[in-house]
Amino acid sequence: MLKRKYGNRTNWKRVLKREYQQIYYQDEIFKGYITLLNIKEVSEPLIVKNGGKEVCIVNNGFSWLQHFPIGKNYSVTTMFDTQGKIVQWYIDICYEIGSEKNIPWMDDLYLDIVVFPTGEIILLDEEELDEALTNGVIDKSMYDMAWKEANELMDLIQQDNFDLLKLAKDHQEIIRNKG
Template identity: 40%
Template structure:
């Protein structure tokens, strides 16, 4: 299981970045939000989904707006291109979301992911990795069930249009980026 940090300090491909975080406590969302602006990266990173064309998720000028909900087992990353347009929303299913001693949000990744494209097409990723982690005893049966349950909750909120994080990303981006 990998631990991933909101400031992306675990990444070595970032040459220059801006970072900001804030805490939000509102109806619909309570938790930490982080913004990483990729000023300069060693190399751009592209992503491929099924029959979709490759698209970039990391490049100079891109931004990642990440949500770390309190008392939930997922995070969401809004990937925004250099023109300020959404590229994708990426949900990581997590064992836990927490803060480092320094106050930086992080999560322990439970392998399973959900990607939503701007056209609202939904992709569930890495179900095979989740099953492999269970079979290899990297995770417990309870962790496996937790991941599947969280996937069901996220998927339902995406298909019925009630997902609060997708509804609020652009407003939060304006708020947090005004501080950079």
């Protein structure tokens, strides 16, 4: 069974105090839900190792902006630090995006892409995708779709043609003003 992740992240125990906003947004580039989680207080910071470097992605005062594009097989989370600077973009390859009780969700399909403001791109969790196929959690068509989506997105990012990365700060302002 795929792991379903909700935009409001209510089951995230590390986050002790939060503010959550969401909007449905549509323009010529994006159609779907945009969520903003303002992290007020955490039990402890979250530091991850990506590509050999340690990066703090959760701490008091950080915020996460997440895009749930309708009809696409990815979700983009932009992680901002206390100064409002982008720490990284985290792209989840997903099988499906939807909403339940007006809260957007995605069914995670294991592969993830991390993009740093420097332009560095890292692909994560290939072994998890392989394991899911081996264990019958996903079928071959889902496996192939995940790889196709990840490769297409990495190509767009390398060509500087993946617009959601460029629009993160603008969309953060839109949701703060509308949400």
